[in-house]
Amino acid sequence: AQKVTQAQTEISVVEKEDVTLDCVYETRDTTYYLFWYKQPPSGELVFLIRRNSFDEQNEISGRYSWNFQKSTSSFNFTITASQVVDSAVYFCALSEGGYSTLTFGKGTMLLVSP
Amino acid sequence: GAVVSQHPSRVICKSGTSVKIECRSLDFQATTMFWYRQFPKKSLMLMATSNEGSKATYEQGVEKDKFLINHASLTLSTLTVTSAHPEDSSFYICSAAGGARGPEGAGELFFGEGSRLTVL
Numbered sequence: 001a002q003k004v005t006q007a008q009t010e011i012s013v014v015e016k017e018d019v020t021l022d023c024v025y026e027t028r029d030t031t032y033y034l035f036w037y038k039q040p041p042s043g044e045l046v047f048l049i050r051r052n053s054f055d056e057q058n059e060i061s062g063r064y065s066w067n068f069q070k071s072t073s074s075f076n077f078t079i080t081a082s083q084v085v086d087s088a089v090y091f092c093a094l095s096e097g098g099y100s101t102l103t104f105g106k107g108t109m110l111l112v113s114p
Numbered sequence: 115g116a117v118v119s120q121h122p123s124r125v126i127c128k129s130g131t132s133v134k135i136e137c138r139s140l141d142f143q144a145t146t147m148f149w150y151r152q153f154p155k156k157s158l159m160l161m162a163t164s165n166e167g168s169k170a171t172y173e174q175g176v177e178k179d180k181f182l183i184n185h186a187s188l189t190l191s192t193l194t195v196t197s198a199h200p201e202d203s204s205f206y207i208c209s210a211a212g213g214a215r216g217p218e219g220a221g222e223l224f225f226g227e228g229s230r231l232t233v234l
Contacts, residue, residue: 016170043205045225046189091157101148102209102223106157 002027006105020075023092034075035093120226135193135229137208143188144210152205164191198233
């Protein structure tokens with residue numbers, strides 16, 4: 001069975017600090033996809049990234065970066081120079097085989113204060 | 115890009131009534147859509163997989179007669195919460211797979227904006 005663990009329930013930082021959100025996953029499949037979504041207070045899910053299991057390259061997109069390490073089954077997400085607008089709940093998710101159904105972690109609430 | 119739209123975004127109803135939530139893929143055809151439920155400050159849990167032209171596949175513990183899913187066309191799936199009770203109050207989100215397939219053979223997965231149901 002697949003499982004996603006986001007051990008950090010809530011993180012509070014001050015603006016401009018860097019913050020890393022942890023994600024650890026479990027799966028028996030060799031082919032799988034990992035996702036990060038942002039859920040602001042309005043509720044909609046905002047897609048951030050999708051990574052397949054064969055691509056371990058780290059990715060950087062603006063202030064966002066992701067560190068995928070199969071050896072530790074982790075897919076951590078770092079926000080550099082955090083901003084108040086980054087405040088949201090962030091979900092890590094896993095899909096085995098295809099990416100149709102997602103198993104979500106419990107989410108990490110990030111609070112960025114001015 | 116592809117968009118999935120849900121309606122209504124918010125609904126308040128009396129206990130015992132039924133509520134229908136629509137999920138539409140606006141610019142692509144989705145043979146499969148997914149319905150998730152999210153309790154306050156909780157994660158999203160898959161409720162069911164909606165297949166166009168056939169019966170939905172429900173996850174363990176989800177009552178089929180309580181949560182009726184219909185996927186009558188390639189762009190529309192509906193979730194009807196029948197005889198709603200306060201414990202059914204939740205945030206319901208649909209998703210659909212569609213769009214051009216990437217090199218891995220997987221396409222894109224899009225989520226609707228969500229529908230917040232409050233049962234009084």
